[in-house]
Amino acid sequence: MAPFAARVLMxxxxxxxxxxxxxxxxxxxxGHPGAARAVGNIMxxxxxxxxxxxxxxxxxxxxxxxxxxxGLKRDLLRAEGVQVLGSTIRDFKTRxxxxxxxxxxxxxxxxxxxxxxxxxxxx
DNA sequence: GCATTGACTAGGG
DNA sequence: GCCCTAGCCAATG
Numbered sequence: 440m441a442p443f444a445a446r447v448l449m450x451x452x453x454x455x456x457x458x459x460x461x462x463x464x465x466x467x468x469x470g471h472p473g474a475a476r477a478v479g480n481i482m483x484x485x486x487x488x489x490x491x492x493x494x495x496x497x498x499x500x501x502x503x504x505x506x507x508x509x510g511l512k513r514d515l516l517r518a519e520g521v522q523v524l525g526s527t528i529r530d531f532k533t534r535x536x537x538x539x540x541x542x543x544x545x546x547x548x549x550x551x552x553x554x555x556x557x558x559x560x561x562x
Numbered sequence: 563g564c565a566t567t568g569a570c571t572a573g574g575g
Numbered sequence: 576g577c578c579c580t581a582g583c584c585a586a587t588g
Contacts, residue, residue: 441585441586443584443585444585444586466584466585471584471585473582473584474583474584475583475584476582476583476584476585477585477586478584478585480584480585480586480587481586484586
């Protein structure tokens with residue numbers, strides 16, 4: 440499997456329940472910004488792989504696709520506490536999971552461990 | 563190795 | 576705020 444695909448899968452895997460991420464963000468986190476479309480291509484092959492692909496949505500909080508089962512994807516998201524109106528996610532900006540570029544080296548949360556509700560900067 | 567495709571995104575109407 | 580068009584990238588045939 441291409442390293443890019445592996446990265447994408449890894450990233451999608453660490454999206455917690457109730458949270459969502461856009462294809463673009465995932466592509467960027469995987470090291471290929473702008474490859475959102477490629478991410479979608481990878482997703483269609485990972486229907487079953489232990490990857491919560493239903494938490495991957497399109498930009499602007501839209502649902503995007505899910506094979507031919509976008510409706511199922513919507514239900515899954517709602518089941519996790521995500522409010523979905525039509526084909527758009529409500530409070531998308533707050534539901535979006537902040538991804539990480541790459542686990543190059545994470546010794547042991549050196550200083551960010553005791554962070555409170557003030558994330559210094561909000562993308 | 564080139565051409566087509568597809569769970570996308572950003573911009574304009 | 577929704578629909579259509581053009582651009583982009585990796586995967587597949």
